[in-house]
Amino acid sequence: MEMDDVRRAEADHFLPVVKRHPVALVEGRGSRVRDLDGRWLIDLMAGWGVTCIGHSHPALVAAISDQAGRLMQTTNIFYTLPQTELVVALAECAPPGITRSFFTSSGTEAVEGALKLAHRATGRSVFVSTSGAFHGRTLGALHVIGTEKHRAPYAPLLHESVRIPFDDVAAAERAIDERTAAVIVEPVQGEGGVNVPGDGYLRSLRERCHAVGALLICDEVQTGIGRTGKLFACEHEGVTPDILTLGKGLGGGFPVAAFLCTEEVAATVQPGDHGTTYGGNPLACAAALAVLRVVEEEKLVARAADLGDRLAERLGAFVASRPDRALSVRGRGLLQALILADADRAAALPARALERGVVVNVTAGNVVRFFPALNIPEEELWEGVDAVLTLVAD
Numbered sequence: 001m002e003m004d005d006v007r008r009a010e011a012d013h014f015l016p017v018v019k020r021h022p023v024a025l026v027e028g029r030g031s032r033v034r035d036l037d038g039r040w041l042i043d044l045m046a047g048w049g050v051t052c053i054g055h056s057h058p059a060l061v062a063a064i065s066d067q068a069g070r071l072m073q074t075t076n077i078f079y080t081l082p083q084t085e086l087v088v089a090l091a092e093c094a095p096p097g098i099t100r101s102f103f104t105s106s107g108t109e110a111v112e113g114a115l116k117l118a119h120r121a122t123g124r125s126v127f128v129s130t131s132g133a134f135h136g137r138t139l140g141a142l143h144v145i146g147t148e149k150h151r152a153p154y155a156p157l158l159h160e161s162v163r164i165p166f167d168d169v170a171a172a173e174r175a176i177d178e179r180t181a182a183v184i185v186e187p188v189q190g191e192g193g194v195n196v197p198g199d200g201y202l203r204s205l206r207e208r209c210h211a212v213g214a215l216l217i218c219d220e221v222q223t224g225i226g227r228t229g230k231l232f233a234c235e236h237e238g239v240t241p242d243i244l245t246l247g248k249g250l251g252g253g254f255p256v257a258a259f260l261c262t263e264e265v266a267a268t269v270q271p272g273d274h275g276t277t278y279g280g281n282p283l284a285c286a287a288a289l290a291v292l293r294v295v296e297e298e299k300l301v302a303r304a305a306d307l308g309d310r311l312a313e314r315l316g317a318f319v320a321s322r323p324d325r326a327l328s329v330r331g332r333g334l335l336q337a338l339i340l341a342d343a344d345r346a347a348a349l350p351a352r353a354l355e356r357g358v359v360v361n362v363t364a365g366n367v368v369r370f371f372p373a374l375n376i377p378e379e380e381l382w383e384g385v386d387a388v389l390t391l392v393a394d
Helices: 003-013 058-068 081-093 107-122 139-144 148-157 169-175 201-212 233-237 282-297 300-321 343-355 378-393
Strands: 025-029 032-035 040-043 098-104 126-130 162-164 180-185 215-219 243-246 257-262 326-332 335-340 361-363 367-370
Touching: 040 378, 058 282, 081 098, 081 282, 098 107, 107 139, 107 180, 107 215, 107 243, 107 257, 126 139, 139 148, 162 169, 169 201, 180 201, 201 215, 201 233, 282 300, 300 326, 300 335, 300 378, 335 343, 343 361, 343 367, 343 378, 367 378
Parallel strands: 126 162, 126 180, 180 215, 215 243
Antiparallel strands: 025 032, 032 040, 098 257, 243 257, 326 335, 335 367, 361 367
């Protein structure tokens, strides 16, 4: 197909809810993707952070291929070996006290499960979330989303919730009370602009929730699986939530997600309280197991911490040299942001970067977000980053 054929077919038949770049991707290898015209692009976006071990990692391809030839799908009334291995693997690497898992196909489904679980465990129905948060687009997730542009169109379908400023301990103290079922928070806000809370913020939420009998949900759909230089971002403060959600990087490109919880929370549910058709299928679990092995064997968590520090330094040097173009840098690990001075220039940046052979993302109006594969070759990272910085400086 030619690009014009692709665009025409989509215009005729696809639900028009996505604004696309005029590029069709047909192949990915490591940290590069190839378009329909044969151009190879450096990918600093990793499919919203999904392809954390790069595109088509040989170990992931082999695991999916092998499992596809054995058993792809059954129902949750049967045990399967990949799901059994995955629940054990997650229990072994999760924050202390997190011992139980349930699998879904997407991060927003994991959030839905987490909210249901919190309601069942506490008997309460008030949820506290933070402004700027992104938790998915299903109705339950929209109930706690902190981004008004996503929530407002569906407001008549949603229950009222309590939203507080992110990283505001005093606001949290006022909002979290005996009516609260749970507080849901991203340890680092992703879509909201790579907002990193101050030291002690998660710990203060943990303590306040404990004091009033509410649960703490850490949404690690974007920050989990090594992205911030820890396997889970809540580990930066040594905080164990009651419930933790995972997605994106968990499958390395295969759709799989999960919500995890403590024994105390797990004890409040019984068979029939939740379910799914595709969640935890053997193919998805085999993919997740392969990702966890690669992350461990290639020491990608430590690499994300080290490379992220050096990326932050390079971005910081740019800010110091061009304060007219960039205001600041923030992030953790390989989730870094360059905050631009001009929102219009920021909006134009992704299209201009594509012309230079780089895939990059802008979020929250003026925030250039860098979240490449955790194993991106250094030369490709610096080539892509330097190309973006050159465009910002122009």
